[in-house]
Amino acid sequence: MSRHQHHHQHQEQHPDGASEGWWDARYRESDRIWSGRANEVLVREASGLTPGRALDLGCGEGADAVWLARQGWRVTGTDISGVALARAAGHAAEAGLGDRxxxxxxxxxxxxxxxxxxxxxxxxxxxxxxFPRERILRTAASAVAPGGILLVAGHAGGPSWDPDAHADVRFPTPDEVLADLELPEGAWEVLLSAEHEQALTAPDGRPGSRKDNALKLRRVA
Structure with a gap:
């Protein structure tokens, strides 16, 4: 699956199986794979939150985690690739945020x-x-402290220049993500459940787009 410039947070499996070694080799192909910018949906939805402890799942080269640390969060960033994590740690150190x-x-x-x-x-x-995404997200929800936030952002389909790309991958709607989480009744508040269009550049350089969606929940109990 391709990852576009602003999308550096996937932790995917290649059709042949993406082990730690596969991802390490992928990261070694270039000094930087992703843009170095935090995901726009995270910036938009986390900017107004009071900083505390944050967990960034599939952190890649660390742009989201570094952005959160810069806002005052203490962050745990996790990824399958040790090469990506070493690179992320370097970026955090360069920003003076290595201890956060x-x-x-x-x-x-x-x-x-x-x-x-x-x-x-x-x-x-x-x-x-x-890759058991639904089970992982249920574990992620269980790791949210009372009063805390779970933010899940995902693709809603293929890009405009190849809408049938990755037809074998399930891209759930926010409602489907919510149902898959199997949350206890009355324990969570839905703050955002929406689809939006993301501007992208196609491989041939022409303007393109992709529909993404986001689900933001607060744990109230």
């Missing part, structure tokens, strides 16, 4: 960071194959 981010390697299908968090962010956590 705890980088942890996890294959989220197998393990998950410990503790409770005031913000758990899962931006563009899509997969091929058997």
């Amino acid at each position: 981010v705890d980088w942890q390697r996890h294959d989220l299908a197998e393990s998950f960071p410990e503790g409770e968090f005031d913000l758990v962010s899962a931006c563009f956590l899509h997969s091929y194959g058997d």
Whole structure:
């Protein structure tokens, strides 16, 4: 699956199986794969929150985690790739924020960071194959502290220049994500459930777009 310039938060599986080694090799292909900018949906939805403890799932090269640290959050950033995490730690150190981010390697299908968090962010956590996204997101919800926020952002389909791309990947709607979370009745408040269009540049350089969506929930109990 392609990841566009502003989408650096996926933790995907290649059709042949994306192990830690596969992703390490992918990151070694270039000094920087993603844009270095925080995801717009995270910036928009987290800017008004009181900083506390944050968890960034599939943190890649660390742009979201570094942005959160710059806003005053203490961040745990996790990714399957040790190469990506080392690069992310370097970016945090360059920004003078190295002491505000705890980088942890996890294959989220197998393990998950410990503790409770005031913000758990899962931006563009899509997969091929058997990557158990729904189960991972349920674990993410259980890691949100009372009063805390769960933010899940995802694609709503293929890009404008190839709308049938990744036809074998499920791109759930916000309502479907909410249903998949299987949350206890009355324990969560829906703050945002919406689809939006993201401007992109097509591979041939022409303007393009892709529909994304976001679900933002507050744990009230």
